[in-house]
Amino acid sequence: MERWDRVGRCAGYGAALAVSPYLLIKVSWVVGSLLGLAPIGKGFNLAGWVLLNTVTIGMAGIGIALALALVRPWGMRIPGWLVAFCAWTGAGFLVSILPYAMLSTVLDAARGDTANSGGDDSAMPGWEGALIQFSFIGMGLGLTLALPAYLRRRWPEAFTARVGDSPRTAVPWAAAVAAVVGLAWLYWAVGGTLGVAHPAERNTNGYLLTGVGALWAIAGSAAIWTLARQRPARVPHHLLLTLGWLGSGSLFAWSGWKLPLTLFVALAHPTDVTLPENLAVAAVLHLAAIVAGAGMLRSLVGSRPRTTASTSPTQMQT
Known part of the structure; x- marks a missing residue:
């Protein structure tokens, strides 16, 4: 196994592990709000809060499945369009949220405002915000290494071409x-x-x-x-x-x-x-x-x- 593949596989497992705290926190929010043991986020009623977090639970589950698909043999048997679409949308979220999370944390620390670091609800404990940021950063870094290794195994020709190899076309x-x-x-x-x-x-x-x-x-x-x-x-x-x-x-x-x-x-x-x-x-x-x-x-x-x-x-x- 090439070094790049080894790094990519380790990164894929690491990404799946990193998302686990986010998934568990979201599940606890849904269960806690339904049982009246956890607060509902500002601007939401119970139904809206449960729906929002149920959607994000599904997204986290898809993220874990995607990270594993990039490193497990069965991932090469999944239709390419499905893997590509999930990776595309996931990467789209992460490339924006990662710089935002890091820069906002630095600015919050400079202002002395760390109570809500990493979250959008003032009722969120600091440790939950830190775990959520860890999940985002871990998933982002993991996919950064695991996805190119997967694509290189599945579509190696995309990594050998150069600009000018294909005919010139109209700007889309x-x-x-x-x-x-x-x-x-x-x-x-x-x-x-x-x-x-x-x-x-x-x-x-x-x-x-x-x-x-x-x-x-x-x-x-x-x-x-x-x-x-x-x-x-x-x-x-x-x-x-x-x-x-x-x-x-x-x-x-x-x-x-x-x-x-x-x-x-x-x-x-x-x-x-x-x-x-x-x-x-x-x-x-x-x-x-x-x-x-x-x-x-x-x-x-x-x-x-x-x-x-x-x-x-x-x-x-x-």
Whole structure:
């Protein structure tokens, strides 16, 4: 077994283990709230709180299954599109939440505010917030090493191609849409107020998360643009694929999470939840981000070099 495969397998097991505290905490929240032993999060009723955390329990379970699929033999027998989709959306969440979690922790520590580090509910004990951050960081670092090793085993041709190996094509519309969305978010992240209905509701953590999402949207758009308008060059093909993969996944995953929340606030008008952005503008941007992310992924799939006749059946399996 090559050293890269050994590192990837260890990282996959580590990622699955790291998510376990998050899963257990979420289960305890659901059970505790149903039994009246744990508080309900701010801005939620019992049904909404249980639904939200049940969804995140499912996401954590999928994350553990994905981490194991990347290192176990049965993972090579799962349809490639299913592994790719789960890894794509999971990576999309993590590439935004990891920088956000680390930067917000540093800023909270600088302000002397550590009571709510790692959580979005002031009632959360500090140790729970720390474990949740550990789960995010451990999962992110684990997948960072395990996923490339898995992809290298299953689709090795993607790691040997260079920019210019495929015919030049028109720039996909999704890259242009992603660039517009990213620039709009970047404008908000640096303090722009156009399209912001409640400026007083903005805070440092919101600026950080919006800014990280904006940077990934712009980086992914630039990568897809380069792949489409490629010219012979000594640019690693897999580097552009990685940026396009992460940027499109971030757009799809985060806006796929935020769009339902935005629509809920717009339709239900909860008294204790106020989003800073104009809800109509935010909903349009999130919808555009979802469509752009899916379109960019389609472009990436089309840009993957064709498998040669000598490729083994295992490598060609999709």
